[in-house]
Amino acid sequence: MSTVASRVLVALTSLLGVAMLGWPLVASVSPRADGQSAPWLLVILLPLVLATALVAVTRERPDPRALALVGVLAALVAALRLLGxxxxxxxxxxxxxxxxxxALGPRLGFTLGALAMLVSALLTAGVGPxxxxxxxxxxxxxxGAGLVGRVVLPRDEARPGRRAVVVxxxxxxxxxxxxxxxxxxWFWPFALGDGTQLSYVPGxxxxxxxxxxxxxxxxTSTLTVDTVRAVVTAAGVLVLGRAVLGVLGRARVGAALTADGPMPHAPRR
Incomplete structure (x- = not known):
C-alpha cells in the first residue's frame, strides 16, 4: 500500500479510538458496569491495529528486517513495562x-505503542476492558513522538544534539x-457512584x-501517579536519549524502514 493509504488507515483507526474513549463524556444512557462493551470494541480494533502494522512496515513486499525491528522494539517496550x-x-x-x-516516525510509533501494550497484556494475562x-x-x-521527531531529529547526523533530547x-x-x-x-464512570461533585452524570x-x-x-492521578510517570519518562530520555536514538537511527537505516518516504543513506564514518 502507498504512504497515503497507510496514513488514512492510521487516521481512521485513531478516529475509532476517539469515539471509544470519549463515550462517557457524551453518552445519553447509563454505562454498563459489567464492562461488556469494551471487549467488543477490542475485537474490532485488533484487526485494524494489525493492519496498520503491516502497512507501516511494508512497501511493495514485506521486508523481514523491518518486521524484525518493529517486533524487537515492541518486545523491549513490553519487557520494560513488565520490569516496571x-x-x-x-x-x-x-x-x-x-x-x-x-526515531521511526508517527505511523510506526503508533503501531509500536499499540503492539507493545497488546504483547505485555498477553504475557501477563492483563486482557480486559x-x-x-x-x-x-x-x-x-x-x-506524537514521531511527529516531534520529524521536527527535532536531523536525518543526516549519527547522533542527535542535546536540544533534540531535551525537547x-x-x-x-x-x-x-x-x-x-x-x-x-475507562473507569471514571464507575469509580465513585452517584451524587459526588466528581461523579459521572449519564447524559x-x-x-x-x-x-x-x-x-x-x-x-486522583495528576499530582501522584502521572507526575511520577512524567519524571521517570523525562529522566530516561535525558540520560539515555542520545545513545538510544543513535542506535535506533542506524537500525532503521539497516532495516530499510521508511516512515514518510525514502530513507536517506546512513552517514559514513
Missing amino acids: TGVGGIEPMFFLLVLAGA WLPFQAFAAAWVGA LAAYGVVAAYLYGLVTNL GGLGENVPRFLAYTLA
Missing part, C-alpha cells in the same frame, strides 16, 4: 516508546500526563461531564 512495578507511576516503558517513536484504552493511549504517545524529554512529560488523562476514562453532556472528569483526574 506500575505502582505509583513507575513505568519505564514510556521513555523507550518516546525515543523509538521519534481497560486494554483498548491503554493500547490507544500508548499508540498516540508513540505517534523529546519535554514531550515525554506532556505525554505522560495525557496518557493518565485518557486511561482514566450530562460535555459542559457538565468534562469539568467533573478533569477534577477527578486532578484529584
